[in-house]
Amino acid sequence: MGSPVDIDSDTQLVSRAVSDLARDTRFPVVFAGLEHGGAIHVTSIAGARTHSLDGLVVQQGRGLGGAALLEKRPRLALEYRTARSITHDYDRAILGEGIATLLAVPVVVSGRPRGVVYCGSWAPAPVGDLVARPAFRAADTISTELRVREEVQRRIATLTPAEPIPTLPAAAQEDLRESFAELRSIAASLTDDGLRQRIAAVQQRLAAISRDEPDPPAVEVSLSPRELDVIACAALGATNAEIAASLTLREGTVKSYLQSAMSKLDASTRHAAVAKARRAGLLP
Incomplete structure (x- = not known):
């Protein structure tokens, strides 16, 4: 209950x-x-x-x-x-x-x-x-x-650690990134604003956990929720078609969100955009 x-x-x-x-x-x-x-x-x-x-x-x-x-x-x-x-x-x-x-x-x-x-x-x-x-x-x-x-409740319970972890092994880091992307996909389908906000807070903690440095990132970039959804999936190596299927979007819409995120991050490729999003503290 x-x-x-x-x-x-x-x-x-x-x-x-x-x-x-x-x-x-x-x-x-x-x-x-x-x-x-x-x-x-x-x-x-x-x-x-x-x-x-x-x-x-x-x-x-x-x-x-x-x-x-x-x-x-x-x-x-x-x-x-x-x-x-x-x-x-x-x-x-x-x-x-x-x-x-x-x-x-x-x-x-x-x-x-x-x-x-x-x-x-x-x-x-x-x-x-x-x-x-x-x-x-x-x-x-x-x-x-x-x-x-x-x-969502199950993932919040299992993915939110009691204390920040300074560094993570490669396998744990990859699992963290997959969980982050899946949480964003789940949040996108919710109609409950309260739950979406709780998920967003957990996502911020997951992104912070993956950073080696304790200080907040110097780069300040603001991505829309959908741009971040797409970048989070791209970070896992997903193609535009796979991202579209995961987020229930058209492939052309995914491409548009990705290009917009790349522009905001001043990145010429999706890989560079993912790297800059991580440095900005937007992704784990």
């Missing part, structure tokens, strides 16, 4: 996903929550006409959402009130809102159920692929973001 800051951030992620889903889906009421302590804690609700869903906590294996969480697959109750394939522990909340048809889509991260996205209608209604697709997309969005955040 993450820290309170992480939980708040994850809650904001779910809230954004619910807001987007409420706009895109044909279901009039949407709600969702993440799993904590073996239960789904509903934290975001859109379109409800009552307060019946407020504070809803669904235990794993109970109700429609609990079954979806346990089985790690979507569950649908076309006639919720009379559905026999689920327990009815939460009828007071669901029927209190007047929901007749309910769809529950689990959020699965690396094979582990992490939450559930619900869509409900106040009258029985058929649910085909077209109707269900926005709910699947919302669950996938939450899943992808959570997976990236977990990877």
Whole structure:
């Protein structure tokens, strides 16, 4: 489980996903929550006409959402009130809102159920692929973001040393550079500003660790985030095509960023640009 800051951030992620889903889906009421302590804690609700869903906590294996969480697959109750394939522990909340048809889509991260996205209608209604697709997309969005955040947290925990290391063996230096480039690639895909800032702080420490001299570099150069992303990949010997694939950019866009960075660093080749970026303390 993450820290309170992480939980708040994850809650904001779910809230954004619910807001987007409420706009895109044909279901009039949407709600969702993440799993904590073996239960789904509903934290975001859109379109409800009552307060019946407020504070809803669904235990794993109970109700429609609990079954979806346990089985790690979507569950649908076309006639919720009379559905026999689920327990009815939460009828007071669901029927209190007047929901007749309910769809529950689990959020699965690396094979582990992490939450559930619900869509409900106040009258029985058929649910085909077209109707269900926005709910699947919302669950996938939450899943992808959570997976990236977990990877970032893992790398922050393993890559940030307690004390600066004055010198590193060649193999460790290369691993440091690869980790730096991958962190930049992960950060580029995040929507959470707080996490991006934390990653940036770790990157600065990684760059500082690799320098032999304790004093800050004399050369002051400012590269844009994308220019630094490209230079970090180029430092590993990646081609423009490989950089484009890693950063989900067009190859021509990579070339443009690289040329801009070379110009700012007053370098005639990518190798010279990498060397100057390291001397400037921008790269490990």
